[in-house]
Amino acid sequence: MNIYKITLLALLAALAIVGRVSFAFLPNVQPVTAVIIICGLILGPLSAALLAILTTFLSNMILGTGIWTLWQIISWIIIGLLSGLLGKIPKKIPVILLAVFGVFSGYFYGLIVSLTNYQITGQNFYVYYLAGLPFDTYHAIGNAIFILVMYPIIYHFLKKYAKERFELQR
Template sequence: MSTYRLTLIAVLAAMATVGRFFLQHIPNVQPVTAIIILSAFFLGPFSGFLLAFLTTYLTNLALGMGIWTLWQILAWSLIGVIAGLLGKIIKRRVLVYLTVLAFFSGFLFGFFFAVINYIVSGKFLGYYLLGLPFDFYHALSNVLFIILLYRPFSQLFAREFDRVNQRKK
């Protein structure tokens, strides 16, 4: 992995961290998932994993570190890997697929935590059902952030790909 790519991931993690801090007062509305999806889609699954790890660690240093940090890293990493693999397959109607992935990622994130809660406490259904409204907010905010950030991110990553391709020539 190049120094440029690592720097890009660090800047993306900073953007996601600032976005999460700025919107922390609105439950489950934050740009982290959308930034991970977009970045992983264009940069690949490993970059999505690295971004998820770094963003979760940085934000939880200020918002509160606990056992949930590990689950957040795993959930966001899973979403990043899925987006990265999707980026290797999808070449047309990208925004549509990313929007659908973003919507379902809000529910996937909540479901992941419900499963972890079941493993820890033996309770699943009540925890999951009570979390559905928050998962819905997460899903809607993901769609909104994907729509807002898709064009700038695709232009940013197009420059990265042009720069890499020029160096290879």
């Protein structure tokens, strides 16, 4: 990993952290998942995993950390790895399909965090998960909107790096 890529990761982490803190007043609406997906597509799965760890750790220092932090990191790492695998497809993926992947990722993230946290409350899993489903829906819709808005902009700024990456794969 070169200095240029580390700098890009730091900028994307700053964008995700500021976005997460800025949207903290809206339940589960945050650009972190979208930024991780975009990072995975352009910079690769390892970069997305590093971004997931960095963003979760630093943003939770501001918003509050707890046992859920580990499961947030695991969820976002899996999403980053999956998006990195999507980035290995030689053709450029349409933005609308990325938005659909963002919706899927929102529900996946909620499922992983719910699987690990319901035991703390002592409730039945289905009751716990169904109670959180509206928040997962906010997350999923937010992901789609953030991807539709942010992907063209971030891709434009990282176009040189993205073109080199995609041309090398063909």
